[in-house]
Amino acid sequence: MEDKQKPDGIVLTEAQQKSRRQRSVAIALALGVLVVLFFAVTLVKGPAVLVRPM
């Protein structure tokens, strides 16, 4: 007798996969913006980047 085994673990529906992908892209973009921002401010401040007045 053929016994079809169910896949182990949680199987995401198409909608769940799509929304997860969208959220991952959004997080990646946000992190990318943060990296660019820190890089740009470092260029702008130059050596003064370590001077952070209270």
Place this chain on the structure above:
Amino acid sequence: MSVVDHHAIELSPRISEAAPADYIALLKPRVMSLVVFTALVGLMIAPGHVHPVLAFTSILCIAVGAGASGALNMWYESDIDALMSRTANRPIPRGRVTRPEALAFGMTLAFFSVMTLGILVNWFAGGLLAFTIFFYVVIYTIGLKRWTAQNIVIGGAAGALPPVVAWVAATGSLSVEPLLLFLIIFFWTPPHFWALALFRNDDYARAGVPMLPVVAGPDATRLQILLYTIVLVAVALAPWPLGYFDAVYGVTSLVLGAGMLGLAINVYRHREGSQALRATRKLFAFSILYLFALFATLLLEVVVHALMPSIW
């Protein structure tokens, strides 16, 4: 016989189907847009030159901080949001985002906005932004909102701080001008929100939020709206004779103030039926225009002065 039936409990973890749009809704984009605008004015009227990258960073951090406050507000208020027609469609009551997800989202954004502003701009501004988020979430949302009818009077301080944070980001210090902007928004908040509360009275009563119309009644609220509007108009006009803002601002403030006062008197006079409803809706709508136009005038003056310095 085993006392535990292994087949009785089927673990089915909740898998989120929330899209980025649901998380953007948690940020309260409309509130955020007003915060960005008032902060931009605070930044632009500050003396001295601010590098555009630092200016952009400051406004971005203030916007994200405001968004974090919105998300944390929705985390805490999801129970009453579900009861009010105005807020029932928010991501948590709709089941798109869970409360722990909103909490984690809000805390993450709050942390990154404060740290980024502190590290990249200055720690005075970063600290002030942290205080603003703390004030809105802990003092207003958790402490005052369900406890006293003065909730939005005291809580209004949180909404009034963004231009001050922006000024501090630009200059590294405090001065009278940003405090004047703070006072304008602070005294603008009660008439604006009480006008909203007057025509959303049933919503707030159903949710058990002690807004002034629910606790003291519509007539007492109408009087308070009028009194606060008189103070607002005076406070918004004062910077002109005191010499902080010039005549263009003064005349604009005078004209807009007359409009605001006229509508507040209308709200006070018309207490029954459709006329009363129309009067409160008009005041609510005009109050947004009032604040926007007042701050836009300051912004316009800075821009015109920068482009054509000979005019002033």
